[in-house]
Amino acid sequence: MLHFELVTPEKLLRSxxxxxxxxxxxxxxFGVLEGHAPFMSTIRDGNIEIYxxxxxxxxxIIRVEGGFAEVNEKGLTVLAEKAG
Structure with a gap:
């Protein structure tokens, strides 16, 4: 399983x-599964899809606006300016 965290400046929304x-x-x-290579990207306004x-x-589906995503050995973290 992939560990996923969604964070905004206000709080941790998902872990x-x-x-x-x-x-x-x-x-x-881009899709991220467990074991994905380390990766970092800015994100555009759109929808995160959680399977x-x-x-x-x-x-x-969670709507996000701006921010960036990082994949590392611990999983995927999305730091969004706005989410929800």
């Missing part, structure tokens, strides 16, 4: 283990 997250990167959407399990056909 959970999920199957996959699709992030609206500034140069296009809780491999068989989850309808993801949870």
């Amino acid at each position: 959970e283990n999920v199957h996959m997250v699709v992030v609206p990167g500034s140069e296009g959407d 809780k399990t491999a068989s989850n056909q309808s993801p949870e």
Whole structure:
């Protein structure tokens, strides 16, 4: 499982283990699974798609505005200017 955190300047909104997250990167959407290579990207206004399990056909959607995403050995952290 991938450890995913969604953080805004106000608070930590999410900290959970999920199957996959699709992030609206500034140069296009990208999906992150467990074991993804270290990566950093700015994000554009758009929707984060959270897939809780491999068989989850309808993801949870969270709207984000600005910020950046970092993938490292601990998982994926999205630092968004606004979320919700």
